[in-house]
């Protein structure tokens with residue numbers, strides 16, 4: 001009998017979601033025996049297919065069931081046959097909001113051997129942790145449309161920034177920065193224009209920062225930050241930012257660190273009052289879905305974040321090492337591999353480790 005059973009909910013979702021999630025599960029299963037783990041997975045069919053069949057995005061009863069799991073592994077949601085936002089808001093954001101995933105944790109790390117478009121232009125020591133706020137900002141869903149369809153139409157989309165919401169994510173970011181060797185935190189915002197929200201973020205960072213004198217604090221406007229992600233990525237250690245800025249910055253971070261197919265994320269409820277949810281940074285990529293060409297590495301690394309969050313850092317480290325080895329091997333032979341083949345190769349490296 002395994003020492004620990006991990007109760008995992010799996011939402012493959014749309015597009016390449018099911019393809020990459022299958023590889024994430026393959027690698028998790030390969031890692032489990034060496035750490036005396038058993039995986040008890042329950043798969044939920046949510047996404048475009050269910051919406052077309054029933055009109056449902058996330059029934060209350062399913063949300064309730066998900067609540068009973070230790071963690072959720074998600075592929076991606078969104079499909080060209082469904083109006084934009086229906087699944088993204090009705091399923092993904094609903095889960096992030098309902099389960100208080102106020103930390104959207106997105107490591108941006110350039111692994112040895114991985115090609116970056118920055119090659120030869122800047123020092124390529126990229127190792128940052130983007131702590132994106134996950135439940136507020138312009139994603140909150142506040143706003144509306146007036147005089148729709150008329151020449152005087154006005155659409156507003158408010159950014160919600162509560163003291164409570166900002167402080168809890170800033171506290172998490174400082175705690176992370178204090179644990180890392182470089183102990184640096186950069187707040188990214190736009191306080192020269194978004195003055196109300198920006199001033200709140202600045203004040204909270206100042207106040208919480210006083211409790212962390214060992215952490216050096218920097219501030220960048222988001223436009224300048226995008227430039228420095230490309231021209232000086234080494235200046236970033238922990239980045240804390242709002243929901244929208246963090247969304248945009250982490251696709252850019254993925255691009256400079258070897259591509260969107262490698263970028264992992266966790267939607268975390270640090271208090272474990274609700275299950276945290278792990279997913280690649282990328283979306284459902286309908287342009288390549290069903291062809292077996294999606295890179296599952298982002299989902300595999302997200303599975304490692306999942307294990308780490310569940311207090312299983314050794315098992316997480318096993319997966320990360322296997323991915324690092326696989327990325328080194330790719331750098332040498334460079335051949336194209338299918339989605340399941342990459343999963344097989346990483347699972348084999350996971351199993352082969354002593």
Ligand SMILES: NC(=O)C1=CN([C@@H]2O[C@H](COP(=O)(O)OP(=O)(O)OC[C@H]3O[C@@H](n4cnc5c(N)ncnc54)[C@H](O)[C@@H]3O)[C@@H](O)[C@H]2O)C=CC1
Nearest residue numbers: 076077078079088260261282283284285286287288294295
């Ligand atoms: N967390 C989620 O579920 C997210 C869902 N979406 C949804 O996904 C759909 C497509 O959105 P896009 O803006 O096109 O973003 P996307 O991330 O799905 O795709 C952007 C580009 O990256 C490529 N790509 C993505 N993942 C890849 C992988 N693993 N391997 C190789 N190439 C990969 C795609 O082929 C595409 O060319 C939309 O419905 C969108 O709303 C978008 C982002 C996040």
Ligand SMILES: CC(C)CC(=O)C(=O)O
Nearest residue numbers: 088089092093247281282
């Ligand atoms: C609601 C999602 C589609 C937002 C997104 O792009 C992301 O979380 O990366």
Ligand SMILES: [Mg+2]
Nearest residue numbers: 247248251281
């Ligand atoms: Mg995104």
